[in-house]
Amino acid sequence: MNLAEYKDVYVFAEQRDGKLQNVALELLGKARELADANNENVVAMLLGKDVKPLAQTLIAHGADKVMVVDNDLLKDYLTEPYTEAITHIIKEYKPSIMLIGATTIGRDLGPRVSARNRTGLTADATKLEISDDEAHEFRMTRPAFGGNLMATILCKNTRPQMSTVRPGVMQKLTADANRKGEVICVDVKFDTEKIARVKLVKTVKEEKTVTDxxxxxxxxxxxxxxxxxxxxxxxxxxxxxxxxxxxxxxxxxxxxxxxxxxxxxxxxxxxxxxxxxxxxxxxxxxxxxxxxxxxxxxxxxxxxxxxxxxxxxxxxxxxxxxxxxxxxxxxxxxxx
Ligand SMILES: Cc1cc2nc3c(=O)[nH]c(=O)nc-3n(C[C@H](O)[C@H](O)[C@H](O)COP(=O)(O)OP(=O)(O)OC[C@H]3O[C@@H](n4cnc5c(N)ncnc54)[C@H](O)[C@@H]3O)c2cc1C
Known part of the structure; x- marks a missing residue:
């Protein structure tokens, strides 16, 4: 793997029923800081069906580019098609860093993407930074040993350097409606045979009685x-x-x-x-x-x-x- 080919900070822009999840915007705020430290771009990956109109919100919150994968197969979240779409982006565009919200969807997607691309994943990071020495290393910190120790993790030999972050940990930027960005439509050839192994039969929505x-x-x-x-x-x-x-x-x-x-x-x-x-x-x-x-x-x-x-x-x-x-x-x- 030629690490020099990998650049930019990618964020999985999680949406449900066409509504962007707050954590996606929070991660864009952090991604902006990391990308600026390396003179790189922030790229949001927006997967779903008819989701393109959400791209401007992502740009307003710090994305330079939005890669939209619009496909019937991505209408509802399923592990396989989402993993394939992100793996396609990784192979084509070679991201250096990839951030995913530690939601139920992100906790399912992150490990699968990292395993398929033979790279590492730091789960539930509480701090992300680029070292200010010459190495410009990406450092991911998370509690370890029952919270008695803070472990800083590096992903030195493989790319992308992946991390999941819980909602509420990072801060979103104030939206700037005048920010300009590029929207790229990405065409993914899905392996329909593999995808057919799991079918979404029915979605049962839990009544939201729980206060967040x-x-x-x-x-x-x-x-x-x-x-x-x-x-x-x-x-x-x-x-x-x-x-x-x-x-x-x-x-x-x-x-x-x-x-x-x-x-x-x-x-x-x-x-x-x-x-x-x-x-x-x-x-x-x-x-x-x-x-x-x-x-x-x-x-x-x-x-x-x-x-x-x-x-x-x-x-x-x-x-x-x-x-x-x-x-x-x-x-x-x-x-x-
Ligand atoms: C792996 C792991 C994960 C954990 N995760 C969490 C977690 O997510 N969240 C969490 O909270 N804990 C977590 N814990 C537990 C944590 O270590 C503590 O045991 C717990 O937070 C203590 O809760 P407490 O402060 O309510 O109780 P205590 O530590 O017992 O403190 C009670 C406090 O109340 C004060 N007090 C008593 N009476 C009064 C009064 N009348 N007026 C004013 N003050 C009074 C006392 O002075 C004392 O400071 C975790 C532990 C482990 C090992």
Missing amino acids: ISEAKVLVSGGRGVGNKEGFAKLEALAKELGGEVSSSRAMVDAGVMEQSRQVGQTGKTVRPALYMACGISGAIQHLAGMEESDLIIAINKDKYAPIFSVADLGIVGDLHKIVPMLTERLKSMQK
């Missing part, structure tokens, strides 16, 4: 210090006043007090709200990994040495069971 905490602007989050459901009712009242949602540490999920979909952290969701209120959460590294990029962090803890205070912008030392209702009352009275 990674979309919330304000999170009032509770840990073991909250204790039980009655404790969380106090947090809910405060969240309601702030127009936010309640989230949780893993301790309260394991205790059966909160549902897993509201867990923040390494094995839960990564969140980046405008305000994160950590109530009765000690600040274990696995919890911090999911929330430390929040814009403003307020921590309430009765232990002034709790590690959560090291990432908090504002710390309140005291009993959350007294402080949270007081805050709620104060907010209520301010609105009168």
Whole structure:
């Protein structure tokens, strides 16, 4: 493999039912930074049926080029045709770096593409950078050994250098509707025999009753210090006043007090709200990994040495069971 032939940062622009997923735009923001460090282009790969109109949104968020593979076989996500389309792009255009969102689709697609192209994949990277020495290496960092160690991974001998990144970890750029880019329609010859092995019989959509905490602007989050459901009712009242949602540490999920979909952290969701209120959460590294990029962090803890205070912008030392209702009352009275 002649590594010098490989260039540019490619992003899988995941769409579902013709709607671009937020993570695709977040990855374009990071790809822009990586490409600029190497004087390269950002290329979005847009796969689907009748998806071309989405290309301008990708350009507005940082793509220089959008490669569109428009085909009936790509209407709904299936591993084989999507893998074939991306493998075709890899063979034809030789990307240096490829980023994929760690969604259910991305977690299926990424490993398959990397195996088929005999290259490496770093799953769930939390940091991506180009080294500022002469080597200009692409460094992918992710938690390892239960979050006790941050491992920086290089893909030295093969291309593309692939990574999946969870939604909410990277930041999208402000859209610039005037940005110009090139839209390239890519024609892929699919191996219909291989594709026919798996058929999509029916799509059953789960009713969306689960709140996506990674979309919330304000999170009032509770840990073991909250204790039980009655404790969380106090947090809910405060969240309601702030127009936010309640989230949780893993301790309260394991205790059966909160549902897993509201867990923040390494094995839960990564969140980046405008305000994160950590109530009765000690600040274990696995919890911090999911929330430390929040814009403003307020921590309430009765232990002034709790590690959560090291990432908090504002710390309140005291009993959350007294402080949270007081805050709620104060907010209520301010609105009168
Ligand atoms: C592989 C692995 C993955 C993990 N993934 C996650 C993850 O995704 N998310 C996660 O959260 N954890 C995760 N953990 C668990 C993590 O290590 C911690 O055990 C967990 O975060 C602790 O939760 P906590 O802060 O609620 O509880 P504790 O650590 O028990 O802290 C409770 C805090 O509440 C304070 N407190 C008690 N009473 C009050 C009160 N009345 N008022 C104010 N403060 C009070 C205490 O001072 C203490 O600081 C993971 C662990 C492993 C090994």
